[in-house]
Amino acid sequence: MTKKIICILILFLSCKGFASRVDTLLVHSHAMNKEVKNVVIIPDNYSKTNTAYNVVYLLHGAGGDYKAWLGKAPAIKKYADDYNIIIVCPDGDKTSWYFDSPIDASMKYETYVSDELITKIDQTYNTTASKSGRAISGYSMGGHGALYLAFKHQDIWGAVASMSGGVDIRPFPLRWDIAKRLGTYAENKAHWEQNTVINLVYLLDGKQLNILFDCGVDDFFYDANLRLHNKLKARNIPHDFISRPGGHTNTYWSNSIQYHMLFFNDFFKNSKN
Template structure:
């Protein structure tokens, strides 16, 4: 009985230590007049240290939330392990379903580009020991979050030195998606509600990642794009890749076995964090 009590006590201590490394924050958005939650994963044992760390914003997909990467990754404690390995702070924001992280010209409740770039990042920098410099800040995400990461980085090069996409919606035009016509029609209707009538054909709307390739070229942000060959969004990724090749934008592009699954994203995130860390290492001489 004493052994059982001791085991339970040790487990509780370990759980509390783990929880202490991850904070849940709630940030009020003036742009949308509402509060949104995010998770902040810190390297172990940094409390009391006079040190600042690089930061990476890791975005979720449609139907998701700020805890997606914590609950659904197929490897337990994946974010904490990466934060510890690379000594960086990982932030997982939550946004509304199917918002694609853009600012709607029609709906005040959908202003997520502004929220991430002008409200969340300043809040995190003010309340956590981050390096307040684009050379030590990056953004990546899965599916809808991949679109958000590429779009926000393209529009805000002053904030990021690297951006990535895993199975990203690189073109919100549902005609470029494979299969599931009912879902596609639902997405098209929600886009019209939030954006109105936009240009889906070349040269594309600035509300979609493929419409921002000129900004991507000008910004000199390190880009990593990957997608599974069985993913229903593979053609949108190939389209962006081709456009970046045509305008001579340096980027890393990978296709590998896999579909639109958490198994794929769990395997992909460590490669994204490795890529981002390499960018951070190169940037150290440029930090203020």
């Protein structure tokens, strides 16, 4: 075998390590009366007619967009192949916090992600269109969003994970445009109390949702994640919580997503049993 053929073969095999297709799917949101862009990663052996695929939704952090995950963790293209799943990365309008804002009718990202986007994905691609084939994760604001949406919509999501999630927004009344979504904390305390993840634990019965979350010990959100862990533990809600070295960084998230994919893969396998 010549050196040229060997080089071509190596290049071919290395390229096969990544998903064959990355779509940009435009979805009309009736709730917000606008078009929203979403990255959809299709595994290499995708067949629209023969196989129903499980779907993992990945939410970006504050300041990001639908392409953020591809930049922060390019390996997600390989994970789509490795686990034979579809990965969807919606746009969260930089600082939506994935709420349906009680003060701004143009910001309805809870409705968008948990209803409009899921419906469109299940119509467009061959998916397992039930909670047994659906999982969600995210980093930072997206970690908050993943837990927020899954806690509130346990009929939609079967598994949820969060990395470096802002699981208690109340200590940050002046940051990341949260006040633009909920109103100022001083004048709209009820909005903040009702829309922070740590206050939604009461929705859980410990049977409907598989939960994993992690946070670096040097992260400014670490204390809130630890408090969420202790609150879940006190209420006997099964979950996995991981503390590991690291801060609020791309390096941390690109490492963490590997474990989230393993967690989801186990969930999908067990759901079929």
